[in-house]
Amino acid sequence: MSAGHVTLVGAGPGDAGLLTIRGLRALERADVIVADRLGARGVLDGLAAEGVELRAEVVDVGKLPGHHAVPQDAINALLVTLAREGKQVVRLKGGDPFIFGRGGEELAFCRDAGIDVAVVPGITSAISVPAIAGIPLTHRGLATTFTVVTGHDQIRALGGGRDHTVVLLMGIGTLANSAITLARGERGGDCPVAIVEDGYGPRQRVTVGTLDSIALQAARRGVRSPAVVVVGDVVTLSPYAPEALSPSTTRKASQQ
DSSP: OOOEEEEEOOOOOOOOSHHHHHHHHHHHHHHHEEEEEEHHHHHHHHHHHOOOOSSSSEEOOOOTTTTESOOOOHHHHHHHHHHHHEEEEEEESSTTSSOOOOOOHHHHHHHHHHEEEEEOOOHHHHHHHHHHTOOOOOOEEEEEEEEEEETTTTTTOOOOTTTTEEESSSSTHHHHHHHHHHTTTOOOOOOOOEEESOOOOOOOOOEEETTTHHHHHHHHOOOOSEEEEESGGGGGSSSSSSSOOOOOOHHHTTOO
């Protein structure tokens, strides 16, 4: 039996057009695709709609917020089992495998089991989804750095002001607490915030407010996961941001 192989492929945010060519080639060669729900399923559906036929069997290990359809340990074991059967396996993961995707764990598990593994990076939703709303994470005169965290992380010690952009992934369930915590620091309660729901999906929607107002706005609008939250003055550059949210300094910087 020939040796199997595992390739961790980043599916990006869910738009088939944002899948890399190297990722597509891996999918075309695969015998089995072990796919996430977020990002990965959207890419597979998009490829099918464009007439791309993949011969691989698709195993859905998708995860819903608060519910893991297949435990991570079982996913790790499945990759090894399939590879030991001599199969070419693609682990198709939403976004980028190494950005809050637990790709590092899967890589280490396969290597420890003696399985050959390759990694194909993907476009993380932390960058691509804010771009839908016209929000650059850095901008001359407004922000020179950004931090990506999850809503499960401790953000109390996250320093910086409004010129330090914060991107929250998986942050809707803890949005109120995160907003209060960030508002207590240098950013203040009037710091701009944007939520981009279902980026590149059929429910794509943008909600813009401040750290003081965003939790109530989200509740009133029924904001749901998946969503990316952006905190900082770069939010004022979005066409979705109301004029009242834009300080004069921001307007000057955006015109430079």
